[in-house]
Amino acid sequence: MTDKLVRAVTHDGAFRAIALDATEMVQVTSKYHAASTLGLVVLGRALIGGLLLSNALLKGDERLVMTINGGGPIGKVVVETSAEGHVRGYVENPTLELPLKADGQVDVAGAVGTNGFLTVTKDMGEGMAPFNGQVELATGEIGDDIAYYLAKSEQIPSAVALTVDVSDAGVEVAGGFMVSALPDATEADIMGLETKLQNLPAMNDVLGANHEPFDALTALFGDDAVKLLEEMPVVPYPENTKMDYTKMLATLPVEQLTDMLENDHGLEVVDRFTGNRIQFSEAELAAIIAQVNAAQ
Numbered sequence: 327m328t329d330k331l332v333r334a335v336t337h338d339g340a341f342r343a344i345a346l347d348a349t350e351m352v353q354v355t356s357k358y359h360a361a362s363t364l365g366l367v368v369l370g371r372a373l374i375g376g377l378l379l380s381n382a383l384l385k386g387d388e389r390l391v392m393t394i395n396g397g398g399p400i401g402k403v404v405v406e407t408s409a410e411g412h413v414r415g416y417v418e419n420p421t422l423e424l425p426l427k428a429d430g431q432v433d434v435a436g437a438v439g440t441n442g443f444l445t446v447t448k449d450m451g452e453g454m455a456p457f458n459g460q461v462e463l464a465t466g467e468i469g470d471d472i473a474y475y476l477a478k479s480e481q482i483p484s485a486v487a488l489t490v491d492v493s494d495a496g497v498e499v500a501g502g503f504m505v506s507a508l509p510d511a512t513e514a515d516i517m518g519l520e521t522k523l524q525n526l527p528a529m530n531d532v533l534g535a536n537h538e539p540f541d542a543l544t545a546l547f548g549d550d551a552v553k554l555l556e557e558m559p560v561v562p563y564p565e566n567t568k569m570d571y572t573k574m575l576a577t578l579p580v581e582q583l584t585d586m587l588e589n590d591h592g593l594e595v596v597d598r599f600t601g602n603r604i605q606f607s608e609a610e611l612a613a614i615i616a617q618v619n620a621a622q
Contacts, residue, residue: 329560331381331411332539334552340511341519343552344381345503345539348374348560351413352490352500355562358600361420363492364432368400369417370490370500371434371468376405377413377560378486378504379446379472384409389449394471396463398439399424403468404598406563414563414599435466444471446479469502476506483507485519489529499530503542522546563599571595571604575614576621583618587611 331346352370361369372394380390386409394403401418424433440463448457459479464470469488476484488502507516523546526532532545543552575583575593586593593606606614 330539331558331560332554333556334543334554336547336552340508340515341505342508343503343505343543344378345542346377346560347501347533347537347539349497349500349537351560351562353497356497359420362423364424364437365417365420365422366492367432367490368403368434368437369415371488372403372405373413373415374488374500374502375468375472376407378502380407380409382504387451391447393445394438396439396442396466398437400437411558411560412563416598438466440466444475446475485523487529491530499533501529501533501539565600566597568604572614576618580615580618583611583615
């Protein structure tokens with residue numbers, strides 16, 4: 327099984343659709359963060375939603391950061407994605423546990439909160455000013471909030487469905503889809519889509535045992551109503567190496583580096599995306615300072 331994303335369009339030209347299976351990616355992410363089931367569902371939904379957003383909005387080497395801060399006990403949720411299908415993210419309190427809801431599901435909205443914002447920052451590439459968009463959270467369920475952002479900030483009416491199903495054995499299914507109305511969509515088309523969405527089985531079921539994202543779209547629209555345009559792999563960003571962090575540290579002011587050297591006698595960098603801890607000794611910090619001074 328390999329995670330992938332598919333792009334499609336309905337034959338009548340009314341809707342474009344993006345669907346993905348990200349089961350492996352969410353499972354790998356769970357190993358980084360030692361998250362509770364609730365923490366993993368929140369982060370998994372955000373990772374999937376971020377991938378859908380980036381594929382809908384970006385091109386080339388553009389990147390996107392989505393931040394959800396609803397004032398809930400899980401804290402900030404941060405996801406970084408690229409047009410090429412790379413993704414990484416974290417939540418501030420991944421071990422959070424809350425009572426289950428009455429239907430037996432984890433309480434995503436209770437964890438995220440609703441008193442806050444979803445913010446999207448798009449890095450448009452070298453020499454281009456970043457684009458920032460922000461909306462108030464609609465429900466705190468993440469999928470609804472992304473759909474609200476698309477409608478209000480990007481003027482793209484869309485339906486977004488996300489799922490992360492976790493058992494004692496790990497992540498069983500993680501995926502989702504986004505369906506957006508095209509200019510030729512009529513009011514009748516949109517009403518018809520709303521009916522289809524209401525009658526659609528749970529995402530866990532429509533992705534199927536084969537974890538095939540296109541199956542979710544054929545389940546929604548019908549086997550002969552949707553045309554596959556493209557598919558691409560979904561992969562985590564490569565982990566940052568010690569050399570990557572050395573380069574980052576070399577961008578800091580010499581005064582700040584000197585303070586770390588003289589007062590802390592070294593430095594520990596914690597990667598929020600992976601939990602990795604990178605140590606820099608006094609000698610290594612001194613070498614970075616010498617490098618910065620030589621470049622000035």
